[in-house]
Amino acid sequence: AQKITQTQPGMFVQEKEAVTLDCTYDTSDPSYGLFWYKQPSSGEMIFLIYQGSYDQQNATEGRYSLNFQKARKSANLVISASQLGDSAMYFCAMRLPSGSARQLTFGSGTQLTVLP
């Protein structure tokens, strides 16, 4: 069975510094997708970044980058130059191409607090 693990319930970072949020996954399927979502205190879920299992390069979107280490089955999110508005819950999710399903399995989340 597929599983997503986020081992950091909470993280603190100083404004303008970089922070890495950990995510490990477990699947025997060679084809999968990895996603990161941000959930601020207002509650909405905001898509940040995607990495496909066959992608050769790490995904980047502005200040977000995904440190994809396939052999270690890790997909850590790196946020550079943290801003106060980055304070939120961050969820890692995995999608498998099992038939027509392809739904997401979410980790338990990491609460990031950016300190001024």
Place this chain on the structure above:
Amino acid sequence: DAGVIQSPRHEVTEMGQEVTLRCKPISGHNSLFWYRQTMMRGLELLIYFNNNVPIDDSGMPEDRFSAKMPNASFSTLKIQPSEPRDSAVYFCASRTYLAGIGADTQYFGPGTRLTVL
């Protein structure tokens, strides 16, 4: 561009009452998902539709829950009768499902915060 629209944003009801949550997916998206989020269980997939057809409802907790998608632009999640343990945030998400395509990212609505007293 309008994102996924959910209504109401907040709902407070009494145990035993019927609750209907509504969702309008992003135009052009052909898959729709209903999730429930609680502190104890995190994000749980309840049901999802491809092209208005329910594909997997194994996440629906019990017969009190039902979901419909009468057309490509509207879905409802109904709880009848509601119970206090149904209190949660309910999210709707949509995506474009294309076989063989990689990302097919799900985009979430703002959620409905349900409180059952």
